[in-house]
Amino acid sequence: MLRAEGLAAFRGERLVFRDLSFAVPAGGALLLTGPNGSGKSTLLRLLAGLGRAEAGALLWDGAPLAEAPPAAYLGHLDAVKPGLSAAENLRFAARAGRGSIPGALAALGLGPLADLPARLLSAGQRRRLALARLVLSPAPLWLLDEPTLGLDAASVLLLGGLLATHRLGGGVVITATHLPLPLPGAEELRLGWQPG
Amino acid sequence: MKVFLALLGRELRLSLRHGADTLAALLFFFLAVSLFPLAIGPGPEMLGRIAPGIIWVCALLAALLPLDRLFGADFEDGSLDLLLLSGQPAAAIALAKAVAHWLTTGLPLLAGAAPLAVMLRRPPEAIPALLGGLLPGTMTLSLLGTLGAAIVLGARRGGVLLPLLVLPLATPVLIFGAAAADTVAGGLSARPHLLLLAAVLAAALPLCPLAAGAGLRAAVE
Numbered sequence: 001m002l003r004a005e006g007l008a009a010f011r012g013e014r015l016v017f018r019d020l021s022f023a024v025p026a027g028g029a030l031l032l033t034g035p036n037g038s039g040k041s042t043l044l045r046l047l048a049g050l051g052r053a054e055a056g057a058l059l060w061d062g063a064p065l066a067e068a069p070p071a072a073y074l075g076h077l078d079a080v081k082p083g084l085s086a087a088e089n090l091r092f093a094a095r096a097g098r099g100s101i102p103g104a105l106a107a108l109g110l111g112p113l114a115d116l117p118a119r120l121l122s123a124g125q126r127r128r129l130a131l132a133r134l135v136l137s138p139a140p141l142w143l144l145d146e147p148t149l150g151l152d153a154a155s156v157l158l159l160g161g162l163l164a165t166h167r168l169g170g171g172v173v174i175t176a177t178h179l180p181l182p183l184p185g186a187e188e189l190r191l192g193w194q195p196g
Numbered sequence: 197m198k199v200f201l202a203l204l205g206r207e208l209r210l211s212l213r214h215g216a217d218t219l220a221a222l223l224f225f226f227l228a229v230s231l232f233p234l235a236i237g238p239g240p241e242m243l244g245r246i247a248p249g250i251i252w253v254c255a256l257l258a259a260l261l262p263l264d265r266l267f268g269a270d271f272e273d274g275s276l277d278l279l280l281l282s283g284q285p286a287a288a289i290a291l292a293k294a295v296a297h298w299l300t301t302g303l304p305l306l307a308g309a310a311p312l313a314v315m316l317r318r319p320p321e322a323i324p325a326l327l328g329g330l331l332p333g334t335m336t337l338s339l340l341g342t343l344g345a346a347i348v349l350g351a352r353r354g355g356v357l358l359p360l361l362v363l364p365l366a367t368p369v370l371i372f373g374a375a376a377a378d379t380v381a382g383g384l385s386a387r388p389h390l391l392l393l394a395a396v397l398a399a400a401l402p403l404c405p406l407a408a409g410a411g412l413r414a415a416v417e
Contacts, residue, residue, distance in 0.1 A: 045277075048277075048281060049280075050277055050417065051417055070281045075274050075277055077272075078274065079273055083213040092282075095199060133278075
């Protein structure tokens, strides 16, 4: 399980949150909500190890999170290379040998587009390609920043299935969102903007 | 190691797919060197004497060309975040980028230097010393360039800042490399200069990726 105690983080000169504590059990999910600029993305990057906490501790199963295997992180940007085909874009993510690239593409309904250069994909299809990396990741912790950005209703359902499978296997999902997500039983952490 | 090779393979596939970008540095090298006979006249004595200097300076400038995009593209599309989360230390990612830069830029420059030296009427017996200096020299330039590219990442107008940062660091390489090529024509041994070049490479090999890794970490924070 993931436990955060007394987290505080700066973004530039501004303190975005402090004294933030939460715990997510294995198989659990946490929804980060709050207005723009309330620190959702900052918190996700901090959990991924891309940012730095000014104060507080992050524990994974009682040990520091930094010593746990890296999390699977989906940011605002899709990290899709336009010059490579959809399948080639997943090749680096598939190095762990967990699942196959055609399987991951099929899980997001991208099977027929495998050999298409990614520059021809629509914004929603690129987002699905970025989500397909999660299927290939062995990480128990998924950190998703607005995962449904640009997705159609059918793709949101596919994502719901992926999230449910991951949680059934004991995985943890933490996601920032403004839209309703198919995450039954998820707890909500509301981040508020605090002046000063 | 497996991740390192996967990363290297990804870089090589990307540069193959963007072949025009990869060739640009080599074409710039050829064009820039060809300008010298036009500017200073085709006299073989003069050209043959200054050929190592021309080739070294042009190779140095050509190696700078692709550095701007070395991390820039990955930084802008979010790939750099994923690379840093691949479980590899940031220094290993920087080293893989430096190796990819050498394979796609340094090695073609090295291959192009010999015909250019012949074109500039360099005596054939003096060409091995030029290439022998360029081999460790281009490797060091790739490492220094990776360091510079990582440091200016995220800075406004980083592309302008980059040569200002890398060129002063590259001067020892240029001095020893050009001196190695020159001594042979004077009948002396190039060995001390080549050993000094190898020493610079040996120092840059661990230090540059470490510093570049720190730069990458700072850029994504």
